[in-house]
Amino acid sequence: MTKQIRQLDRVVIRFAGDSGDGMQLTGDRFTSETAQLGNDISTLPNFPAEIRAPAGTLPGVSSFQVHFADYDILTPGDAPNVLVAMNPAALKANLAELPRGADIIVNTDEFTKRNLAKVGYTTNPLEDGSLSGYVVHPVALTSMTIGALAAHEVSKKDAERAKNMFALGLLSWMYSRPYESTLRFLERKFAARPELVAANVAAFRAGWNFGETTEDFSVRYEVKPASMVPGTYRNITGNAALSLGLVAAGVRSGLPVFLGAYPITPASDILHELSKHKRFGVITMQAEDEIAAVGAALGASYGGSLGVTTTSGPGVALKGETISLAVALELPLVIVDVQRAGPSTGMPTKTEQADLNMALYGRHGEAPVAVIAPKSPADCFYAALEAARIALTYRTPVILLSDNYVANGSEPWLLPDVASLPDLRVDFASRPNGEDGTTFLPYLRDPETLARPWAVPGTPGLEHRIGGLEKADKTGDISYDPANHDFMVRTRAARIETIPVPDIEVEDPDGDARVLVLGWGSTYGPIGAACRGLRQRGLSIAQAHLRHLAPMPANLGEVLRAYDRVVIPEMNLGQLAHVIRAKYLVDAIGYNQVRGLPFTAAELETMLEEVLKNV
Amino acid sequence: MSEPIALKLTAKDFKSDQEVRWCPGCGDYAILAAVQGFMPELNIPRENIVFISGIGCSSRFPYYMNTYGMHSIHGRAPAIATGLSVTRPDLSVWVVTGDGDALSIGGNHLIHALRRNVNLKILLFNNRIYGLTKGQYSPTSEVGKITKSTPVGSADAPFNPLSLALGAEATFVARTIDSDRKHLQSVLRAAAEHQGSAFVEIYQNCNIFNDGAFDQLKEPATRDDYLIRLEHGQPITFGKDGQFCVVHPPGGFGLEVRDTAATPAEEIVVHDAGVTDPAYAFALSRLPGADLRNTPIGVFRSVTRPAYDSVVQEQVATAKATIDETPEQQLAGLLASGDTWTIG
Numbered sequence: 001m002t003k004q005i006r007q008l009d010r011v012v013i014r015f016a017g018d019s020g021d022g023m024q025l026t027g028d029r030f031t032s033e034t035a036q037l038g039n040d041i042s043t044l045p046n047f048p049a050e051i052r053a054p055a056g057t058l059p060g061v062s063s064f065q066v067h068f069a070d071y072d073i074l075t076p077g078d079a080p081n082v083l084v085a086m087n088p089a090a091l092k093a094n095l096a097e098l099p100r101g102a103d104i105i106v107n108t109d110e111f112t113k114r115n116l117a118k119v120g121y122t123t124n125p126l127e128d129g130s131l132s133g134y135v136v137h138p139v140a141l142t143s144m145t146i147g148a149l150a151a152h153e154v155s156k157k158d159a160e161r162a163k164n165m166f167a168l169g170l171l172s173w174m175y176s177r178p179y180e181s182t183l184r185f186l187e188r189k190f191a192a193r194p195e196l197v198a199a200n201v202a203a204f205r206a207g208w209n210f211g212e213t214t215e216d217f218s219v220r221y222e223v224k225p226a227s228m229v230p231g232t233y234r235n236i237t238g239n240a241a242l243s244l245g246l247v248a249a250g251v252r253s254g255l256p257v258f259l260g261a262y263p264i265t266p267a268s269d270i271l272h273e274l275s276k277h278k279r280f281g282v283i284t285m286q287a288e289d290e291i292a293a294v295g296a297a298l299g300a301s302y303g304g305s306l307g308v309t310t311t312s313g314p315g316v317a318l319k320g321e322t323i324s325l326a327v328a329l330e331l332p333l334v335i336v337d338v339q340r341a342g343p344s345t346g347m348p349t350k351t352e353q354a355d356l357n358m359a360l361y362g363r364h365g366e367a368p369v370a371v372i373a374p375k376s377p378a379d380c381f382y383a384a385l386e387a388a389r390i391a392l393t394y395r396t397p398v399i400l401l402s403d404n405y406v407a408n409g410s411e412p413w414l415l416p417d418v419a420s421l422p423d424l425r426v427d428f429a430s431r432p433n434g435e436d437g438t439t440f441l442p443y444l445r446d447p448e449t450l451a452r453p454w455a456v457p458g459t460p461g462l463e464h465r466i467g468g469l470e471k472a473d474k475t476g477d478i479s480y481d482p483a484n485h486d487f488m489v490r491t492r493a494a495r496i497e498t499i500p501v502p503d504i505e506v507e508d509p510d511g512d513a514r515v516l517v518l519g520w521g522s523t524y525g526p527i528g529a530a531c532r533g534l535r536q537r538g539l540s541i542a543q544a545h546l547r548h549l550a551p552m553p554a555n556l557g558e559v560l561r562a563y564d565r566v567v568i569p570e571m572n573l574g575q576l577a578h579v580i581r582a583k584y585l586v587d588a589i590g591y592n593q594v595r596g597l598p599f600t601a602a603e604l605e606t607m608l609e610e611v612l613k614n615v
Numbered sequence: 616m617s618e619p620i621a622l623k624l625t626a627k628d629f630k631s632d633q634e635v636r637w638c639p640g641c642g643d644y645a646i647l648a649a650v651q652g653f654m655p656e657l658n659i660p661r662e663n664i665v666f667i668s669g670i671g672c673s674s675r676f677p678y679y680m681n682t683y684g685m686h687s688i689h690g691r692a693p694a695i696a697t698g699l700s701v702t703r704p705d706l707s708v709w710v711v712t713g714d715g716d717a718l719s720i721g722g723n724h725l726i727h728a729l730r731r732n733v734n735l736k737i738l739l740f741n742n743r744i745y746g747l748t749k750g751q752y753s754p755t756s757e758v759g760k761i762t763k764s765t766p767v768g769s770a771d772a773p774f775n776p777l778s779l780a781l782g783a784e785a786t787f788v789a790r791t792i793d794s795d796r797k798h799l800q801s802v803l804r805a806a807a808e809h810q811g812s813a814f815v816e817i818y819q820n821c822n823i824f825n826d827g828a829f830d831q832l833k834e835p836a837t838r839d840d841y842l843i844r845l846e847h848g849q850p851i852t853f854g855k856d857g858q859f860c861v862v863h864p865p866g867g868f869g870l871e872v873r874d875t876a877a878t879p880a881e882e883i884v885v886h887d888a889g890v891t892d893p894a895y896a897f898a899l900s901r902l903p904g905a906d907l908r909n910t911p912i913g914v915f916r917s918v919t920r921p922a923y924d925s926v927v928q929e930q931v932a933t934a935k936a937t938i939d940e941t942p943e944q945q946l947a948g949l950l951a952s953g954d955t956w957t958i959g
Contacts, residue, residue: 230959
């Protein structure tokens, strides 16, 4: 049977099922196939904190959204065009976000009376007409998978578990995806159990063939490759990119990387990834607690390694005292905070940007540090390198504010040429720096960077003592002198404030915008998509995005004052807006949401349109 | 291997230019002098020695040692020292801590450093009081201790630091006394030779807030009858005339003190610090009474177990062994790993 093929420029698919249904893996595979085809991609996983919430319940629903297009896209998409619902809970949990006319592929086998009752359906939505506004494709996914595997030497349970591959096969057929990488993946994943390779491949093919033969799917879609910068790409999550950035920082500095970490969602994947790269001299230590993790990292830095600690908000709170010590010791230290919804345990698998105040101010005493935030998953690679550069050059703690959205989201990454990455080599102190030629002054600063010498143990003639007590300028001896303390506090502030960071760039293609949207961190995509939407409708708007939050770019004040209105969308209650208002006396408007989810482009577009009307 | 060159260092080489600022009469002075006097024996260049401390009176120690040193934050010295030691196995890393620093605010780091067997020499100055904060009871103060924060007596039971260390899988556990320089240095020597964590409790007098806490162990009139000097391979007898001995009563779990005269020689325990089962050293650690009678000093336990630092460094060395690429080539390979695609 010949099927009609329709061209689309973009599609958003959401795979949703029970936590145990393998939806993250299915989404991941579909993404990989899509990447192979050359579409631009952006993904958003969304899963519960519980490892196995009760089966078939709303809190147990796990989903993975993938947006792909034949042009460059900025977000995982506001609303899906296609929902794959593996059970009634997945349907119920996601239906509200589905626009009318969207396709819904449902696993009818799971729509039993019991499962419907579990999520509060009194009637079967597949039969009661409540889905009449959608294009529903009922598929008996489970039973067809089991049927397809009847001749296979696998248990019924293993056969049933392959239903996600049936779904993947069907979707791969629908969107004309190349599937070779999935077959290779299955061979790798189940290498130890060939019968499972065969079963999963058979399930995948059964899904594909079902699409091809059934009358229910009369149309097949194609999304042409996007025109992207030539080069080699891979799809990458923020946490993976950040890990690779840290490895690259070790290579480019010539220093061993030491990671001290305590497991915490959503940062643990960085510990997992870095622990694989011992051949780069990377040492990872799973510490007894968050405090030990940062302490060990600081100890490693003291010894001449690039000390790193990775955590989320609650961990940063615990590390505060040690970060202050690092401020006093003036040693390099990279602290990665993959933000999640707080306070306290909050919503550990949901995103938020509410640790900005803590990063900027959350320590005792005047304890300034540098703060930077990546804007997208692939940007985490460069943000890690930049954090390392600042830490090593200026001998300071640097807080890198990632968040759950960029950490677990993914996008294509144009692989950089290693030689083009920044040179991070450092000079350790090797000889006395006093005027007499024999004394060593551990707090004699480089006049340009204000950095003190990094004299690592093992260097003859430079034996010295450092500590948390206030130190005299130059000598580093303990000092309670009032004027010295005032001088040292101001110097520590100045050495952060004077770190040169790139000017902020403004995107205003029309050149006549009167409203500027200022963002930071992971809101870059949704803000950018909203601005595009407005411009396509003939409205002018300017966008600027902060990567460096401490120090801020030198031209920021000038940029902000050039607009009639400045709008700052944040996934917090206005933390950056507060800083901007205080620092630049600009009457910035905040747009704030803390729902544990990224902004949608549509809501930002609506909000900005209102602002534009009132300028 | 050729003989190491004798560095001919003296105690003076280990004195920094900083004025020592403990209270006059503090036991810390004696420990500092003993450590400075012992250091030349190590024959390690000063630049390869690092002292890391936390917070408290004892933690000022690094400032007075002309080595590398860090006066860090309360309780965290073992964690910081772990990061240094694991990345710099070429260094000799010493931790100086106190009863509050190590056992109260830093208890977690201490036990984890010991279980990992990080190659650290940990000197715990135990004066059974908080000195720097001016006299509150500590986690080693006796029950009922009257201090500024416990005017009618403390309600909580103390830790026995050695029992705690042994419970935390420590491979080297010893005790000594600030005033006995010879003994102190002999324990330091054994600790320095140990590969892995060496935990040394040093009874130290705070003459301002807890004066005389260990007098019975120091006064000529009592010390011989109170102290058990442990010597590897020797029967454990003590007292002015060797009138007491230590036995392991059949059917019991622990050790007991008996009259030597009434005990057959073969029943007297011969001290063996190398006993694998920590129960023996634990039993030794439980001998002292509240009045400090039967206090063993010396090396309780010294057993061999791979040090954390060595295992970690070996893992890195193994991973690096098969590499024939430059780091840049390796990195390019890593970045391009997984599913990639090429455009244009």
